[in-house]
Amino acid sequence: MCRTLTALLLMLPVAVFAAEPRTLRVDYYHSGDVQTELFSLDRVVREPLPFPGNPAQPIDRTQRGKYEFQIRGADDKLLYSRSFSSIYGEWETTGEARSMYRTFHESVRFPEPESDVDLVMRKRDANNQFREIWRVRIDPDDYLVHAESAAYQPAVVAIQNSGDPATKVDLLLLGDGYRSDEHAAFIAKAHELTEALFASSPFRERRDDFNVWALAPAAAESGVSRPSTGTYRDSPFGATYDAFRSERYILTYDNREMREIISSAPYDFVEILTNTDTYGGGGIYGLYSTAAANNEWADYLFVHEFGHHFAGLADEYYTSSVAYEPPEVVIEPYEPNVTATIADGQLKWRHLTDKQTPIPTPWPKEVYEQHSNAYQEKRAALRRDNAPESAMNKLFSENRDFEEQLFSAAKYRDTIGAFEGANYQAAGYYRSELNCVMFTRTPGFCQVCANAIEQVIDEYSRASP
Structure with a gap:
């Protein structure tokens, strides 16, 4: 530009x-x-x-x-x-x-x-x-x-300007842990990840409904905190790994300071890009999402975590370790892409299912779980041994290749149904399709997630419901 x-x-x-x-x-x-x-x-x-x-x-x-x-x-x-x-x-x-x-x-x-x-x-x-x-x-x-005051307004960069913020979805990309001499790298990364977002449906088709802005106040040191490895940074937005003692979960607790900075830019949604290589991210509906900008899987992290923040999508995976305790009673989730109710006529996405599709829908669940549990053990061992990030990336690639091969042979691989295993639970919760970016590191959203995303875009860009 x-x-x-x-x-x-x-x-x-x-x-x-x-x-x-x-x-x-x-x-x-x-x-x-x-x-x-x-x-x-x-x-x-x-x-x-x-x-x-x-x-x-x-x-x-x-x-x-x-x-x-x-x-x-x-x-x-x-x-x-x-x-x-x-x-x-x-x-x-x-x-x-x-x-x-x-x-x-x-x-x-x-x-x-x-x-x-x-x-x-x-x-x-x-x-x-x-x-x-x-x-x-x-x-x-x-x-x-x-x-x-709009003290940081001169530092706001337009990545994509499509028109009046009142009729557009305004996405603000924040750079955390970028020194002044690294600002150009942040802007380049902001452009790169913007393209990654708009490469996936339904964002691709609705690109003109978005403005994208970028802001990265200069940090004294590169990177953000990662307490589990003794790394601490006073970065402008205070992003840190190990949120809730989960090694890959990145959050900031410095809400007051963050709000004072970002009020200089128009925003409806926020994603924080950390100047880090280690795999990690997070997303909270209506608050913000985060992604490690320099990781090999940054495109996936950016899109997956934005799905949480933007559309309130639930995680569909269930074999990874999480900090949350399982619910004492299984009730119907409010998130649009997972369900606990599959009785006749009550499935929340029943209007998208074929009458011939069995509910629950069969899939190679046992084979997937056996492999995934072994994979999670290897992943934990790499983190305990403080292995280089290249080793973790290699493991991620091998796991994705296994999943793609396994799913490609599944009978209902392209079907909308009710596949058991979602919302961090192996049983009792269901996702709508065999695969989705909210389940694995596949690049695309399932139809239910895509519809949920479009509803939010409409709410921020259309003249009437």
Whole structure:
């Protein structure tokens, strides 16, 4: 991209985003353990840029998160809503939540209202129905509302500009752990991974509905923290491996600092690219996703984790070790791509299935599990021995080759049905197709996942439901 065009694109936040409403952000603390859950207000912030969301669809229709926030005005009228998930929501399902109390910083953003409103927080109950758990009054005219500056706006780079943020999905790519002399490498990687995302359906067909922006404040040192190997970095966004003591899980807990930086750019969704080689990533619906940008599998990591963050897709794999404890009672998941209900007429994607397809759908499950369990042992041994990343990449490739060969001979390999094994559980949960990027390192989404993604794109880019 030429310098003149880049300069013009960098001016867009000022030239194009002049329309109201402004963006109001509520920062709060989310605390508790397995028995107690508390919210407390931190501050209300008026962000420097107009609200980037779609004004034609203020009410969330997908409702895929563990939580939902609502903005309610006079007579308790619903003005705005979005469902989301959170680090706290994941943490409370870990063993650690049974032994200690923790606090996480979180934020919600919405169009600035004309007068006082109630922010209402709702959470799914044991039956996955939303129930109110917190309500706080927000006065946009309070002089304590903090007016945030767009300090990082000059550093925002347009990777793809398709038009007004109010009618586009705005994806913000953040670089963490890039020194100033590595900024060009980050921008090149942002372009590369953007292309990887739009190479897969349905993103490929809906590319014009997206804006993609990039921002990487300079880090003092290359890379991010990886505590299990004694590596610690004070990177701008605080991304770290070993989240929940899972060696490949990358998260940041520095929400307040991150929000102060990224309010300089329009965004609906965020993916953090870490300047690291070690395999890792993460994705939380409505919060952000992460990917190790320099890993050999970066394209897969970027797309897979973005599926979690963007569309609330569940993991369909079940043999990898995870920090979460299994549910005591199996209930129907709220994620669109996994199910626990396969009774006649109740399968959530039944409109896509052929009447001749057996439910549950047979697949070489025992052979897959025998190989996968042995593979996971080899993977764990490589990490314990601190083997070079090339050895891990070789193992990943060998495993993918085995899976592709095994699945290619399966009778229902191209069928939409109900394949047992999903959502971290070998039994009781089902995925819609034999393979998908949410199950293995295959490059494409299954039809159910693709449909779920399109629903979110529509919500942020279409004039009406």
